[in-house]
Amino acid sequence: MNEWLDDFKTAVGFLTRLPMPHPEGAMPPNFVRAQRMFPIVGAMIGAAVGLLCLGSRHIGVPDLAAAALALGVGAMLTGALHEDGLADVADGFGGGRDVAAKLEIMRDSRLGTYGALVLLVSFATKLSALAAIPDGYVVQSLIAVHALARGVLPWMAISQPYARTDGLAANAGRPDAATAATAAAFAFAIAWLSLSFVNALLAAIMAAAGAIGMAWLAKRQIGGQTGDVLGGAEQVAETAILVLLAARLA
Template structure:
């Protein structure tokens, strides 16, 4: 396995990976100087937790700004989640809804994949989105104000670390999807992403909460991965988005329980 700290990983490589990852995960205009070639896409997964931390910081700062203006906590949390959707284009929420519709409404692998590709939102997807949004909203609103920013940074960083991990561990469920065209990233990419996410968690949270968040993130990602293997025999972009959302929810609920106790 290639070391994530190999000399071949120059500062320019990391900078380019950040640009590609920001372009993929957010609405922020960003292009790679040589175009988003598959090799760049696969390698860029290693910095997904850094982009996740940036998104979490934006969401947290929006919440804190609203709190400073006297906006009630639940309203501030809802608007902060809205800001998150604006920044990301609701990328992972869309994947989560598609997984809800596909896994809930399809009876065969082919039918599930067809439903997941359909842009229309069904009942299962709607309920999944509502439950997820409500859970995140009340978890954020119940956090002490001083904990909101570090918890959100951690949740978003760990959520994005699930994407390279499942991309390495699970085969592509489709032969014609983006994941199949790009190919699985090297294991070192997933290891690097996991290490970055771990460092973010340890820097942002007290040790017990950080380790609990990491353990729950692993459990949530593994649960989505196991479900995807059973339902469609692998991963798709929608499955990766659902895993990211599952990790976010797990971390937010755990931290809300810990800090509110």
């Protein structure tokens, strides 16, 4: 039981800006195992974002504005961790002439044209999709979206080679199959509890498709995964699932 609690704290500390004690300047020793808790922490993030969106609607805030505020607070809660990864991937893949140049651009903390454009498209897509989801499904949808989008990350981590020997992904280590399977099971169970079985299944397929697509692209562009690639995959999955649910529930 203590291990599960430790893993939960580590996942919260990594995926959010909530203060959690960990070794200064070092990756917590249980980080790889803690990835099994990513969907649970993701569900909590989704619940917070969804309640804010729904509450804003109930006090008369227009749907688009409520969605924008909720997405903004969600980014603040997570420190825009995954959005930063998506932007770095777009800048690197779009601006680099070869693998070395792409990886170097991805290390650069400055935001480039490709990254800005991709973030704009991603935010606008999520904004319009969330605004289209009816009140009765907002919280449940966001819980499922955030759980599933993080539930695919351990599978990506074990299925792809490292694009470089240093960096977040390589330093963190690779989870084992049991950890990845646990994360996937938690993610689907949360989605099923939040949505109908059909919608949960379709959302899970969409999350897997987004992760597979990002993995394929990263393999072609830089030869494997980095932490930015994993963050970008989370954002792709999140956006795709929101669009799916908006189409089915609106």
